[in-house]
């Protein structure tokens with residue numbers, strides 16, 4: 001029987017939205033408590049139907065009701081952190097939650113992929129209450145630093161541009177860039193206590209939330225996700241409005 005995609009994808013949309021709210025609430029609570037929040041921002045997406053078909057064909061899975069358990073990243077959450085240590089903190093935080101169960105972990109932080117890609121991936125089972133009762137949804141959670149996310153976003157666009165066949169000289173430069181980015185992440189991690197202290201002081205003095213700091217630094221512009229970009233842009237618009245601009 002043909003899949004009704006609109007109905008099929010509904011719980012995946014609900015799952016990513018619920019997880020996003022939960023993770024953002026943790027970040028906001030920690031900021032209110034003037035504690036360092038290991039979560040900088042969270043983006044989510046549900047895989048498009050064409051991308052589901054492309055992946056199923058590539059991996060030779062039949063398209064049926066079971067496809068979400070074969071592909072496993074139809075529901076995707078991405079958690080972006082400031083520091084390398086924050087990645088472990090987020091993983092630990094998820095391990096301790098009883099509203100989701102980790103069933104696969106991939107550590108591409110200590111073991112990067114051949115491309116140079118780094119990130120920590122969890123696949124979790126997320127119980128969801130729907131109009132028809134409880135269902136379990138597989139969700140992929142990718143945890144990256146700002147630097148790793150920057151690199152992956154650029155590499156993803158180049159892959160798109162070159163239709164998956166990036167010329168070898170550019171590939172090599174990407175590998176070098178990934179190494180440089182990791183060196184920066186490691187160095188920032190080493191001086192993180194100084195930075196965290198400065199950020200807390202700055203926040204207390206100016207009462208400027210970290211979101212505005214990031215938007216002032218224009219980090220949001222370097223890519224990320226259209227949804228997150230528009231969120232930041234609208235918070236900047238609100239700020240300008242407050243300042244009478």
Ligand SMILES: Nc1nc2c(ncn2[C@@H]2O[C@H](COP(=O)(O)OP(=O)(O)OP(=O)(O)O)[C@@H](O)[C@H]2O)c(=O)[nH]1
Nearest residue numbers: 073106113115116117121142151152153154155156
């Ligand atoms: N930009 C970029 N993203 C990557 C790369 N490798 C993995 N990713 C991200 O991580 C996701 C899947 O990573 P893996 O955990 O390696 O999954 P996999 O089963 O080995 O690979 P897939 O079959 O593509 O899902 C991808 O969908 C991307 O979002 C990479 O080299 N470059």
Ligand SMILES: Nc1ncnc2c1ncn2[C@@H]1O[C@H](COP(=O)(O)OP(=O)(O)OP(=O)(O)O)[C@@H](O)[C@H]1O
Nearest residue numbers: 043044045047048051055076077078140141142156
């Ligand atoms: N877990 C995730 N959380 C948030 N965004 C994601 C996640 N995984 C992928 N994305 C983003 O979603 C967009 C569409 O990706 P898409 O699902 O088509 O392919 P992919 O997951 O990157 O690759 P593949 O199909 O090979 O697994 C891309 O911008 C990608 O970076």
